[in-house]
Amino acid sequence: MLYLKPVRKTEIIMGMPITIEIIDMINDNIFEKIFEYFKDVDKRFSTYKRSSEVSKYNKGLINIGDLSKDMKEILKLSQQTKEETGGYFDIKKKNGKIDPSGIVKGWSIRNAALKILKAGYTNFFIEAGGDIESHGNPKGIPYFKVGIRNPFDINAIVKVIKLKNMGIATSGTYIRGQHIYNPLNYTKANEIASISVIGPDIYEADRFATAAFAMGLKGINFIEDLDGFEAYMINNKGIATLTSGFERYVIHA
Amino acid sequence: MRKFIIGIAVAGIFVVYSIGIRHQRPVIAKPASLAKGSGSASPAGSATSSASSGSNTGSSTSTNGSQTNAATTTNSHYKDGTFTGSVADAYYGQVQVAVTINGGKVTNVKFLQYPNTHSTSVYINQQAMPYLKQEAIQSQNSNVQIISGATFTSQAFIQSLSNALSKASA
Numbered sequence: 001m002l003y004l005k006p007v008r009k010t011e012i013i014m015g016m017p018i019t020i021e022i023i024d025m026i027n028d029n030i031f032e033k034i035f036e037y038f039k040d041v042d043k044r045f046s047t048y049k050r051s052s053e054v055s056k057y058n059k060g061l062i063n064i065g066d067l068s069k070d071m072k073e074i075l076k077l078s079q080q081t082k083e084e085t086g087g088y089f090d091i092k093k094k095n096g097k098i099d100p101s102g103i104v105k106g107w108s109i110r111n112a113a114l115k116i117l118k119a120g121y122t123n124f125f126i127e128a129g130g131d132i133e134s135h136g137n138p139k140g141i142p143y144f145k146v147g148i149r150n151p152f153d154i155n156a157i158v159k160v161i162k163l164k165n166m167g168i169a170t171s172g173t174y175i176r177g178q179h180i181y182n183p184l185n186y187t188k189a190n191e192i193a194s195i196s197v198i199g200p201d202i203y204e205a206d207r208f209a210t211a212a213f214a215m216g217l218k219g220i221n222f223i224e225d226l227d228g229f230e231a232y233m234i235n236n237k238g239i240a241t242l243t244s245g246f247e248r249y250v251i252h253a
Numbered sequence: 254m255r256k257f258i259i260g261i262a263v264a265g266i267f268v269v270y271s272i273g274i275r276h277q278r279p280v281i282a283k284p285a286s287l288a289k290g291s292g293s294a295s296p297a298g299s300a301t302s303s304a305s306s307g308s309n310t311g312s313s314t315s316t317n318g319s320q321t322n323a324a325t326t327t328n329s330h331y332k333d334g335t336f337t338g339s340v341a342d343a344y345y346g347q348v349q350v351a352v353t354i355n356g357g358k359v360t361n362v363k364f365l366q367y368p369n370t371h372s373t374s375v376y377i378n379q380q381a382m383p384y385l386k387q388e389a390i391q392s393q394n395s396n397v398q399i400i401s402g403a404t405f406t407s408q409a410f411i412q413s414l415s416n417a418l419s420k421a422s423a
Binding site for chain 1 (some may be wrong): 384385386387388389390391392393395396397398399400401402403
């Protein structure tokens with residue numbers, strides 16, 4: 001396909017809308033390739049698909065030694081993240097089974113972005129379920145303008161930030177509701193409504209946003225102490241707390 | 254990097270401050286033992302109430318630590334040399350410094366231990382960080398290219414929906 005103008009396409013994969021926008025002139029089937037990649041990830045890592053590798057692993061049908069390279073990597077990254085977050089990020093569920101979707105999402109978006117870069121495109125973004133990785137910029141401005149959604153009003157944004165060659169992930173409570181638990185004591189993380197984390201890429205931003213959300217109000221301190229990360233946390237009363245370097249990403253209205 | 258520098262600066266100021274407290278202790282000790290909060294007895298007449306309460310806590314907590322120093326140093330000068338501080342728990346990790354004194358003055362403060370943000374042992378500061386800015390959120394109308402928010406639809410949502418639909422069609 002040949003497109004001369006920026007093209008934006010959305011598909012529902014992994015249970016969420018995934019949007020890719022490429023600013024550069026497109027002369028191949030990059031969209032199809034990337035959506036195909038996400039479908040493949042879903043096939044292999046969905047806990048809702050009986051035939052997925054994760055489901056087979058949870059049923060004890062696969063020996064550790066026979067796991068795919070990607071699955072081994074996901075397990076390794078999950079363990080690493082668990083250690084780096086003091087146990088607040090854990091793919092192990094109450095019932096002892098694993099749900100690696102919290103790692104797989106950011107990891108697959110980052111991989112998809114790398115594939116697009118490898119195909120020669122330099123100005124684009126991928127957004128999957130509210131998590132974003134952007135490279136380069138749209139025409140006319142030197143960064144992508146990203147809104148942070150109001151967790152109390154899905155039709156409103158509360159902040160506009162500039163994003164370039166970075167990732168932003170938001171963990172929150174609305175609609176998806178009770179999906180994030182504090183694995184340390186299995187209580188719901190409900191002190192905060194949402195926390196948006198900006199990081200060097202979407203994998204890094206997403207995993208730490210998930211962990212910071214599980215930490216509740218002190219999650220913002222965790223991000224404050226991480227080099228290269230900034231965050232905007234909104235508590236359940238609508239008060240936001242900013243990490244000390246967050247302002248430099250803010251576009252003031 | 255900026256956070257690290259600020260951290261070093263704050264710790265450095267604290268070290269200098271605590272040395273200052275030790276240095277003053279023999280003078281402050283007398284009025285402090287006579288009357289609690291009698292700021293007028295302080296030789297530093299301009300001391301505010303918060304400063305004098307700081308001195309009080311400083312003198313009481315530093316008593317043990319400064320005992321040996323008091324015996325070997327004069328009131329006006331520090332002893333030259335390099336002195337290693339005790340390991341202190343800073344909530345999120347251990348801090349230990351070494352201070353170098355030259356000509357009675359602090360010439361260097363070196364960190365022997367400090368919390369490393371990149372270590373695998375994570376620290377989660379239970380204390381609020383009072384310097385972080387807060388604001389009430391406000392909806393705004395701006396044109397943006399993308400929106401970051403918690404995931405709207407999810408597999409759980411779809412699963413639940415499918416389940417409901419299957420019941421609905423049963």
